Amino acid sequence: MANDQDSSVIKLQVAPAAPRLGSHAVTVVELERDGVPVVEVDGHPVRAQATIEVGPQDVGRRAMVTFLEGDPGQPVITGLFVEPGGAPPRRHLKLRADELDLEAASKITLECGKASITLHRDGKVVVRGVHVLSRASGVNRIRGGTVELN
Known part of the structure; x- marks a missing residue:
């Protein structure tokens, strides 16, 4: 007997998470060896894309992000905040690369x-x-x- 539905399978309807629209403030927490910035989203580190240059000097800075298709797992850095009085001086900068120009x-x-x-x-x-x-x-x-x- 062919049946389109298997009565032993229960289908759950799960509402997708609400999309994140607009711009959001996050913190740049790391710059990976391949140069990909990592930002903190809801307390979790997430690899980000960027429309601006983000370097080691920007770790610790607040950044403005939007999320591709509203997905919090796909942040895109669109800007860096300028803190009052300018950025605090860095005490340590460590660069690792095969070459440095x-x-x-x-x-x-x-x-x-x-x-x-x-x-x-x-x-x-x-x-x-x-x-x-x-x-x-x-x-x-x-x-x-x-x-x-x-």
């Missing part, structure tokens, strides 16, 4: 206390420090048009 139009300076390395556009490199050590397991060469010691 820093580019500037005229000068790059790395500074820590009394030590610094400055790269100038014209090719000049200045290394300063209270104690500067150059160490190599192979040959350590100093080459230049002229080499001055003291």
